[in-house]
Amino acid sequence: MGLRNWAYYSKHAFINIFGNRLVHAISIGTIASSLILFGSFILLFYNLNHWMLEWGQSLSMSVYLQDEIDQKTKARIESLLKNLPSAELKEYISKDRAMEDLIDGLGVHSGLLEGLKENPLPASFEIIFKDVNIRQLDPQGMKEEIEKIEGVQEVQYSEEWLDRLEGLVYVLKVAGFIIAGFLCLAVLFITTNTIKLTIYSRRDEVEILKLVGATDWFVKMPFLIEGAIQGLVGGVIALSTISLLFLLFSMDKVHIIGLPVLEIVFLPMAHLAFIILLGLILGLIGSFIAVGRFFDA
Amino acid sequence: MIQLFRVSKSFGTSKALQDINLRIRKGEFVFVTGPSGAGKTTLLRLIFGTEPPTEGQILIRGINLNRIRRTSLDLLRRRMGFVFQDFKLLSRKTVFQNVAIALEVTGERPAIVRKKTHQALKAVGLSKKEELFPLQLSGGEQQRVAIARAVVNDPLILIADEPTGNLDPDITRDIMILFRSINLRGTTVIIATHSQELMKDTEQRIILLKEGRMLRER
Numbered sequence: 144m145g146l147r148n149w150a151y152y153s154k155h156a157f158i159n160i161f162g163n164r165l166v167h168a169i170s171i172g173t174i175a176s177s178l179i180l181f182g183s184f185i186l187l188f189y190n191l192n193h194w195m196l197e198w199g200q201s202l203s204m205s206v207y208l209q210d211e212i213d214q215k216t217k218a219r220i221e222s223l224l225k226n227l228p229s230a231e232l233k234e235y236i237s238k239d240r241a242m243e244d245l246i247d248g249l250g251v252h253s254g255l256l257e258g259l260k261e262n263p264l265p266a267s268f269e270i271i272f273k274d275v276n277i278r279q280l281d282p283q284g285m286k287e288e289i290e291k292i293e294g295v296q297e298v299q300y301s302e303e304w305l306d307r308l309e310g311l312v313y314v315l316k317v318a319g320f321i322i323a324g325f326l327c328l329a330v331l332f333i334t335t336n337t338i339k340l341t342i343y344s345r346r347d348e349v350e351i352l353k354l355v356g357a358t359d360w361f362v363k364m365p366f367l368i369e370g371a372i373q374g375l376v377g378g379v380i381a382l383s384t385i386s387l388l389f390l391l392f393s394m395d396k397v398h399i400i401g402l403p404v405l406e407i408v409f410l411p412m413a414h415l416a417f418i419i420l421l422g423l424i425l426g427l428i429g430s431f432i433a434v435g436r437f438f439d440a
Numbered sequence: 441m442i443q444l445f446r447v448s449k450s451f452g453t454s455k456a457l458q459d460i461n462l463r464i465r466k467g468e469f470v471f472v473t474g475p476s477g478a479g480k481t482t483l484l485r486l487i488f489g490t491e492p493p494t495e496g497q498i499l500i501r502g503i504n505l506n507r508i509r510r511t512s513l514d515l516l517r518r519r520m521g522f523v524f525q526d527f528k529l530l531s532r533k534t535v536f537q538n539v540a541i542a543l544e545v546t547g548e549r550p551a552i553v554r555k556k557t558h559q560a561l562k563a564v565g566l567s568k569k570e571e572l573f574p575l576q577l578s579g580g581e582q583q584r585v586a587i588a589r590a591v592v593n594d595p596l597i598l599i600a601d602e603p604t605g606n607l608d609p610d611i612t613r614d615i616m617i618l619f620r621s622i623n624l625r626g627t628t629v630i631i632a633t634h635s636q637e638l639m640k641d642t643e644q645r646i647i648l649l650k651e652g653r654m655l656r657e658r
């Protein structure tokens with residue numbers, strides 16, 4: 144009995160969809176667009192998180208040295224820094240290098256520096272912390288420790304900047320959740336109304352089915368399947384579009400001046416499945432609401 | 441099989457049926473008659489369970505319709521056939537599909553659905569019109585499609601509201617023979633009509649309604 148009924152339900156779901164092609168096309172289009180927006184948000188957050196981790200992994204610290212320290216002190220500082228957990232000594236920037244970098248950085252405005260009699264810039268060691276979760280480090284504590292070392296003038300690290308980025312991501316996340324919520328509501332509204340329309344256009348059939356002894360489920364099932372198919376098709380279209388957009392955008396790696404090269408990463412399978420699943424579930428809930436309203440009345 | 445105890449039905453202030461007491465036994469063949477507006481259709485609808493009575497109890501095969509659950513009513517409907525006064529055919533479906541629907545809802549095998557549907561349409565003389573749509577048929581032919589749908593699943597109770605209203609005398613006779621043969625196989629048959637012709641020279645039981653009251657029985 145089960146399999147036969149499913150054949151009947153699916154057949155009638157497709158008859159319904161075909162019978163109301165235009166309404167369904169519009170509805171599926173709306174669902175797809177909403178899910179595309181939704182998926183783009185997920186993609187954006189996923190990448191923001193990814194980039195944050197990358198930057199976290201390359202958290203850097205500049206250890207500025209006092210002028211006029213001897214080679215022995217410098218070597219001692221170097222070995223101490225090398226022994227910090229998960230730290231990597233990237234390079235030593237001499238006073239002269241620092242000046243050159245500054246002149247390069249100022250470009251056409253480098254004339255500003257011409258009046259300087261002597262080089263005011265300190266030499267520094269650049270350290271990066273690799274393969275470590277930024278949250279497990281205590282940059283402030285380390286800064287204070289390192290500044291106690293003889294010959295060290297000052298330590299600067301990039302945490303402040305990360306904090307601000309995290310704040311931004313948080314704001315985006317909250318905004319994203321609110322927008323995603325509205326999108327879900329929109330999709331629900333659309334499916335509910337499409338299915339209501341189909342039920343309405345089939346009300347004579349519904350009446351007769353009940354008169355010849357169809358159970359409520361038998362009557363409802365094609366409409367529920369109809370909603371599920373709508374959501375599913377919308378989800379698949381959304382996913383295909385997002386994939387296509389991703390391919391277009393990821394042709395080139397994104398460069399942002401001064402920041403490391405950003406690589407756009409695509410969503411993992413679980414996230415992809417989620418978009419389709421979301422379409423399916425929203426379609427189902429929408430048709431459940433429509434069917435429920437109709438059968439209660 | 442069917443029992444009504446002090447059944448009344450009002451629509452707003454108008455009383456369609458008043459204080460009906462009735463007992464119809466299994467295998468009976470009953471006519472319900474009376475002038476237009478007497479309450480014939482209303483009585484049949486109450487028995488079929490599409491309208492609840494305002495007062496009183498209706499028992500079908502011992503089951504009280506006032507207390508029946510939705511799903512049980514669905515199952516009961518499958519054992520009852522109803523020929524509606526306005527046919528209630530689906531214009532988007534073919535004659536064949538209109539009849540087959542009554543079997544499909546029971547989850548019957550497609551092969552059986554086809555076989556029984558062909559049989560029912562043959563019995564009402566519509567074998568050649570299976571693939572037509574209701575609006576391509578005459579009124580009398582549509583009525584016969586409605587009859588085929590009502591009898592296709594061998595109902596225990598067959599209820600027909602003016603089943604011969606649009607039929608010419610020859611076809612009326614054929615349809616009455618069909619009802620008789622269904623009745624002979626054990627089905628309880630209830631027919632509402634105001635055609636004296638139909639009830640003439642029968643020994644069947646006749647229930648006469650007038651202004652919602654049962655006047656007499658024969």
Ligand SMILES: Nc1ncnc2c1ncn2[C@@H]1O[C@H](COP(=O)(O)OP(=O)(O)OP(=O)(O)O)[C@@H](O)[C@H]1O
Pocket residue numbers: 451454455456474475476477478479480481482483525634
């Ligand atoms: N749904 C309804 N709403 C309001 N009044 C109704 C409804 N159905 C029936 N009635 C009223 O109940 C009374 C009986 O109607 P019913 O249809 O049972 O008569 P009938 O005997 O079948 O008449 P006919 O021979 O013309 O078919 C009528 O006065 C009718 O107006």
Ligand SMILES: [Mg+2]
Pocket residue numbers: 480481482525601
């Ligand atoms: Mg009537």
